[in-house]
Amino acid sequence: MELNAHIPAGPLSEKWDNHKFNSKLVNPANRRKFKIIIVGTGLAGASASATLAEQGYQVQTFCIQDSPRRAHSIAAQGGINAAKCYQTDGDSVHRLFYDTIKGGDFRSREANVYRLAQVSNSIIDQCVAQGVPFAREYGGTMANRSFGGAQVSRTFYARGQTGQQLLLGAYSALSRQIHAGRVTMYNRREMMEIVLVDGKARGIITRNIITGEIEKYSADMVLLATGGYGNAYFLSTNAMASNVTAAWRAHKKGAGFANPSFVQIHPTCIPVHGDYQSKLTLMSESLRNDGRVWVPKDVNDKRHPRDIPDAARDYYLENKYPSFGNLVPRDVASRNAKEQCDLGKGVGSTKLAVYLDFADAIKRDGQETILKKYGNLFQMYEKITDSSPLQEPMMIYPAVHYTMGGLWVDYNLMTTIPGLFALGECNFSDHGANRLGASALMQGLADGYFVISTSVANYLGTNSLKAVSTDDVAFKEARQEVENRISKLLKNSSDGPTGKVTVDEIHKEVGKLLWDNCGMARNKQGLEAALAKLPALKDKFWNSVYIPGDMKEINQSLERAGRVADFLEFAEIMVRDALAREESCGCHLREESQTEENEAKRDDANFSHVSVWEHKGEGVEPVMHKEQLVFENVTPSQRSYK
């Protein structure tokens, strides 16, 4: 597997302009001759679909939900970063670049991150022009807030629904192109396979979720914008349909998978309350601006939190990190919450929660001020838990939230399969080992609105592609593979459910295995044990999963089974990747790699690289390749929050 990142020549600030100039173009009159498949309609997929259709290409867009407007980008709350420097507070493209690369703990590419910062301003302009109702100051200019510990106010927002409003903006642009006949939209389709002809991505196989039909689609190139794989853990803040299948199918056909163990675990989620729990709900981390995190000092303290006096409380973040206190970065907050619970100090019925207390803030600022800031979050919390944060402390616990790892892409966002591109969360490109708040929306829209069209034109302009149709043998074979796999999934189900397992039972099992061993803190022993358990779990799934119904109808159990089958395979490279990375970095503490003060210790001498996994065939150990990271413009520094 050759890993050439194709980073353009020249000084950092000129690379993107040089690249655009050196890339081939496609004449406007010729663009209609090219067909592009786009899978996914989140921020990246919807914005790419609209942009490429506007430019004149024939676009076919696919989404798994009943409408492109439902993609999970819609759930992002906080905001979107841009280097506008409207507040004259010292922000700049270079500072946004630096904060993002430092936030990623120096495990991402300088050139990609710089480009992200460069196009960030255009994203805001674009969204405003579409009619996205961003928050405004009374004079009519755009409002900003400081987010995720940034020292400048560069985050644009639309109440607590920024993701929704940006997605609806992209959806409206996409809808306009559907109306114009330049995008053919396929709803309720799940991508099951990627089709290669002469080594190039030329189409996909989908399952029509309504009819069960296995369908073939051909094109000149394929763009995946299929999101992250957080649902490998079963419980996450991802939507229920979010999955790794599209990316995993691409991986098995030759696309390298980068840093699969880089998973962000968000500290302020509503804790798990029972076995039946289906997903976790995130609350904005802005809560930590005023809330104080604590647990009882005594493991056996069973008193109501209000009755526990200050002296019997351990404000562990404030004690351990006096200068940052409750505002330490996400990974530090998450890890410490887990540590307290592991020590038996967790609170609530499951003992897997810590308190986030607003009593002091209410005493200091008054109830009205606190409600103004967090009213909607308090309301959300109360609706779910039936407890008012005004009366008693919130309970929070970390949850899997975002996956920085993804398909390896070069500067053009092309995977190691020619003609296959990955955008948004499904690529690995910009967030290194840790994503900063309000950067996911920025990256999705940067890729879709402003980056991919250059890559598309350059790819089409430099490759002469022969005509292919869905009658070609490669499509027939790929469809057959998909049908065989579905038949194999259903093979145990003809004689009823007795003695079988359900899809969810296996999903919960693999999820727990990953959470326990491949979560925020990992060690060699745990990872090796998890790796050893995976084959048996996989066998159990394939030999005894029971799926009611058949494939030629709406069958939600079958849909989930296909996704879990891929999570089971994917889990293996997650664990292998975590094993191979013997350093602590970004979101993860590798327990063997700690400083004397028990903080994460990065190892730049040995691990300043992207780990890229290559599939070598069923039952064969995957091979890891390295893309060395070169830092010419920043000097990697060790984080300290003491």
Add this chain to the structure above:
Amino acid sequence: MSDIDLNLQIWRQKKSDSPGAFETYALDKISTEMSFLEMLDVLNEKLTKQGLDPVAFDHDCREGICGMCGTVVNGVAHGPEKEVTLCQLHMRNFKDGDTLVIEPFRSRAFPIRKDLLIDRSAFDRIIQSGGYVSVNTGGTPDGNAIPIPAQTAELAMDAAACIGCGACVASCPNGAAMLFTSAKVSQLCLLPQGQTERKQRALDMVATMDKEGFGNCTNERECEAVCPKSISIRNIARLNREYLMAALSEG
């Protein structure tokens, strides 16, 4: 926290063109901490283990924002609690021994695909006919070059908060999509960006709404009562005004 026993009556329908009927299921020991959809998960897991077909229902984000979930529970879209989607409805709203009648959002324009799962693509087609500002990517002015008073931005945001779930249609005695359509028309007619296409947008979106088979508004206000995002019927008044002005000057 406690457990309750429930009697469920759920609409079962194999396909769009097959007849449907209510089936009764007893479900015991449901934790009141569960969400409504988790209760359905528990039912489906139980049905699966009995070799029966689980209930098909739409859902995705399970945090009340994607708009994919929704059924009618005891006659009310998204169930008895105000201002929540079905996924955010918790079982503590019900009592031990309650009977819950669960059926899909019904409308001529929303064909049932299976059980509780419906086709709301008519909403997409309404948006496609004009629910946008026609700008291409790139070449747009600086964000601050379009000043918008904070109050206007807030009003536009109130309308833009619509999640397109379809509860408004399911609750309207006429099956009207006026609340949905008016939310988008309002958002864009309030903002300076939406002015250029303002009249044509109102005409086209209303025409599509009619063509898709949605009914007319007779001010029943049922839509507003069930809307999980509290979209106000003031938006409908605004749409009527927009439509009238456009029809008089353009039509």
